[in-house]
Amino acid sequence: MKPFLEVKNLSVSFPTQDGLVKASNDISFTVARGETLAIVGESGSGKSVTSLAVMGLHNRNAADISGEAILNLETGPIDTISASPEVVRKLRGKSMAMIFQDPMSALHPYYSIGDQIAEAWGLYNKGSKSDGIKRAVEMLDLVGIPEAAKRVKEFPHQFSGGMRQRVMIAMALVNNPSLLIADEPTTALDVTVQSQILKLLKDMQQEFNMAVILITHDLGVVAEVADRACVMYAGKIVEQSAIDDIYYTPDHPYTIGLLNSIPRVDQLEGKRLLAIPGQPPSLISLPRGCAFRGRCTFSRLVPNNRCATEVPNLDEKIKGHFSRCHLTEAQLTVARTSVGSRV
Amino acid sequence: MTEPILKLVGLKKHFESTSGGFFNKKKGVVKAVDGIDLEILPGQTVGLVGESGCGKTTAGRTVLKLYEPTEGQIIFQGEDITHLSRKRMKPLRAQMQMIFQDPFASLNPRQTVGTLIGATFDIQGITPPGGVKKEVERLMERVGLNPEHVNRYPHEFSGGQRQRIGVARAIALKPKLIVADEPVSALDVSIQAQVVNLLDDLQEEFGLSYLFVAHDLSVVQHISDRVIVMYLGKVMEEADKKDLFMSPRHPYTKALLSAVPVPDPIKGRKRERIILVGDLPSPMNPPAGCVFNTRCWKVQDKCRTEIPALQQIAPNHRLACHFPEPAA
Numbered sequence: 001m002k003p004f005l006e007v008k009n010l011s012v013s014f015p016t017q018d019g020l021v022k023a024s025n026d027i028s029f030t031v032a033r034g035e036t037l038a039i040v041g042e043s044g045s046g047k048s049v050t051s052l053a054v055m056g057l058h059n060r061n062a063a064d065i066s067g068e069a070i071l072n073l074e075t076g077p078i079d080t081i082s083a084s085p086e087v088v089r090k091l092r093g094k095s096m097a098m099i100f101q102d103p104m105s106a107l108h109p110y111y112s113i114g115d116q117i118a119e120a121w122g123l124y125n126k127g128s129k130s131d132g133i134k135r136a137v138e139m140l141d142l143v144g145i146p147e148a149a150k151r152v153k154e155f156p157h158q159f160s161g162g163m164r165q166r167v168m169i170a171m172a173l174v175n176n177p178s179l180l181i182a183d184e185p186t187t188a189l190d191v192t193v194q195s196q197i198l199k200l201l202k203d204m205q206q207e208f209n210m211a212v213i214l215i216t217h218d219l220g221v222v223a224e225v226a227d228r229a230c231v232m233y234a235g236k237i238v239e240q241s242a243i244d245d246i247y248y249t250p251d252h253p254y255t256i257g258l259l260n261s262i263p264r265v266d267q268l269e270g271k272r273l274l275a276i277p278g279q280p281p282s283l284i285s286l287p288r289g290c291a292f293r294g295r296c297t298f299s300r301l302v303p304n305n306r307c308a309t310e311v312p313n314l315d316e317k318i319k320g321h322f323s324r325c326h327l328t329e330a331q332l333t334v335a336r337t338s339v340g341s342r343v
Numbered sequence: 344m345t346e347p348i349l350k351l352v353g354l355k356k357h358f359e360s361t362s363g364g365f366f367n368k369k370k371g372v373v374k375a376v377d378g379i380d381l382e383i384l385p386g387q388t389v390g391l392v393g394e395s396g397c398g399k400t401t402a403g404r405t406v407l408k409l410y411e412p413t414e415g416q417i418i419f420q421g422e423d424i425t426h427l428s429r430k431r432m433k434p435l436r437a438q439m440q441m442i443f444q445d446p447f448a449s450l451n452p453r454q455t456v457g458t459l460i461g462a463t464f465d466i467q468g469i470t471p472p473g474g475v476k477k478e479v480e481r482l483m484e485r486v487g488l489n490p491e492h493v494n495r496y497p498h499e500f501s502g503g504q505r506q507r508i509g510v511a512r513a514i515a516l517k518p519k520l521i522v523a524d525e526p527v528s529a530l531d532v533s534i535q536a537q538v539v540n541l542l543d544d545l546q547e548e549f550g551l552s553y554l555f556v557a558h559d560l561s562v563v564q565h566i567s568d569r570v571i572v573m574y575l576g577k578v579m580e581e582a583d584k585k586d587l588f589m590s591p592r593h594p595y596t597k598a599l600l601s602a603v604p605v606p607d608p609i610k611g612r613k614r615e616r617i618i619l620v621g622d623l624p625s626p627m628n629p630p631a632g633c634v635f636n637t638r639c640w641k642v643q644d645k646c647r648t649e650i651p652a653l654q655q656i657a658p659n660h661r662l663a664c665h666f667p668e669p670a671a
Contacts, residue, residue, distance in 0.1 A: 042531035042532060042533060042534075043531055160622040160623075162622055163622065190394035190395055190558065190623075191394070191558070191560070191599060191602040191603055192394060192598060192599060192602045192618075192619045192638075193394075193622065194602065194604075195601075195602040195604075195616060195618050196618055196619070196620075198604075199618060217531065217532055218532075218604065219532070219606040220561075220603065220604030220605055220606045221604045222606075223604060223605065223606045223607055223608040223611050224604045224605075224608075224611045243608050244608050244609065247606060247607060247608055248609075257533065258532055258533060259606060261532060261533050261535070261536035262532055262535075262536070262561065262606060263536075263539070263561045263562050263564060263565035263566075264561055264564075264605060264606065264607075265560050265561045265564050265588065265600060265603045265605065266605050266607070266610065268564070268584070268585060268588060268589065272540060272543065273536040273539055273540055273565065274536070275533065275534075275536035275537040275539075275540055276533040276536070276537075277537075279501055279503060279504075279534065
């Protein structure tokens with residue numbers, strides 16, 4: 001069976017006065033039902049831009065989008081990039097849904113929680129408003145909001161941050177979508193609340209057998225919930241693989257660098273952090289060759305200055321493990337250990 | 344014994360909340376900080392952790408007397424500064440500086456970097472050897488900024504670079520103590536490490552003491568010598584880093600640590616996780632007894648009525664809990 005979502009060679013760029021911003025570049029990945037794919041990257045790496053393109057949420061007058069994002073529905077495949085806005089609108093909420101980082105700005109302050117969830121339900125279901133509210137109460141109950149029947153009448157400002165994120169999840173799931181895109185769903189939350197929400201997402205995924213895309217910058221969260229991960233840098237996927245390989249045999253110097261630069265609560269040696277020097281390049285004037293080259297400690301190992309002249313391909317070096325780097329597997333093995341990788 | 348740089352004795356900061364109406368009737372009191380004792384030795388870093396609303400930021404600001412303390416004492420280098428006037432505080436401010444969380448909001452967008460950093464000298468009426476301009480350039484170089492950019496404005500810098508400007512400003516007068524309020528939480532992962540390392544280096548170079556206020560336990564664990572865990576204005580547990588992270592005794596500390604995701608999938612799958620129910624209660628109306636009792640998984644009747652005192656349970660380890668976890 002085909003995976004539910006197949007993204008192929010997706011690129012999004014924005015023409016600006018200063019030049020073309022290549023926000024996301026030649027992205028390909030798949031997500032199956034029941035599976036969680038994490039898209040990891042820092043600000044500006046293109047992770048949100050990619051998912052907004054899949055959802056059909058970019059202004060087509062402001063963004064140049066190419067490539068495909070195919071949803072394999074029971075009724076047949078639909079490409080959300082080439083389909084008309086009307087068709088894509090009918091997929092949103094029903095076949096694919098999204099939750100955002102900041103639940104306060106994603107909820108309408110003037111309408112009660114119940115009204116907002118009922119409205120989402122009413123788009124795809126026939127029934128009276130009170131049916132919708134009834135459904136909203138069920139959903140709030142499901143996502144663990146106590147006294148759902150009472151709180152359904154309340155407004156967003158009466159909820160705490162964690163509770164608002166639960167409301168967002170309830171609203172996204174009210175029509176039983178097959179794909180859920182969660183964009184930094186726990187970044188604004190405290191750790192104890194974060195673990196509640198991550199568990200809720202896992203439970204809901206099982207309950208609805210959803211394909212989940214989790215967008216985050218937090219490698220801890222990824223390790224906890226994802227089955228596979230894409231690491232993005234400067235608009236491109238630089239590494240993609242099953243979750244354990246990303247952490248134990250990372251195949252890209254950027255991934256290795258990221259893992260070395262984060263302090264860990266479970267390691268008390270107090271060693272100096274191995275920071276990645278410099279900062280990401282501007283998406284308007286990407287360097288020739290590999291975009292990470294300027295910050296890479298290992299590019300000197302590559303002969304003929306290839307890192308500066310040739311963009312590396314996303315190669316499958318080991319089955320199911322892709323990386324965009326000129327280093328050979330032997331050199332990468334050295335790279336992992338020479339910087340004291342935690343393997 | 345070495346004299347501590349900073350000593351807090353039962354420090355409290357309460358905010359009165361009013362109705363905001365014509366009579367400004369008193370509605371209640373938010374006990375943002377409700378009794379902190381603390382000592383920071385020269386060259387030491389004390390981490391102050393807790394979730395949003397626990398009072399850690401207020402504590403940090405009260406230490407620098409950006410808020411007037413309600414009760415308790417602040418002793419800085421042996422001198423009681425609790426009730427010093429603004430005028431008498433001013434020369435002391437050269438010794439105690441702050442780094443703010445938001446590198447966007449904390450820099451005046453209409454001033455150049457040179458002016459921003461140089462202002463610290465003007466305010467204190469100090470002329471550094473070699474002149475302000477030269478010193479500013481030296482400072483920029485020290486924190487990893489290009490001194491040629493001295494005439495640029497904050498918007499021309501990235502988040503990480505702006506935080507370096509904030510650091511340069513804080514170390515300009517060679518202070519003894521820096522209160523760093525979430526200095527890296529607004530930065531990207533790879534940039535965080537750069538700033539953390541910079542803070543580490545500066546500490547070594549100048550023998551600085553840090554009060555490091557943060558919610559990210561991984562960062563606090565990395566940078567601190569001692570750690571204080573706060574919840575709703577109260578200290579739950581305080582210990583040397585190793586004791587606190589290896590053998591947390593307070594149920595809240597334990598839950599907090601178990602909630603931090605670890606970038607290690609296999610370990611993560613095996614880890615025992617304590618998921619707390621519910622949210623932080625309103626600080627306007629904290630629970631009776633132990634403030635943590637509404638979310639504690641070990642709660643018993645005693646916790647709902649009796650406030651546990653912060654007690655010494657081992658050398659350098661203090662705890663406020665009726666039913667602590669056994670020592671590991």
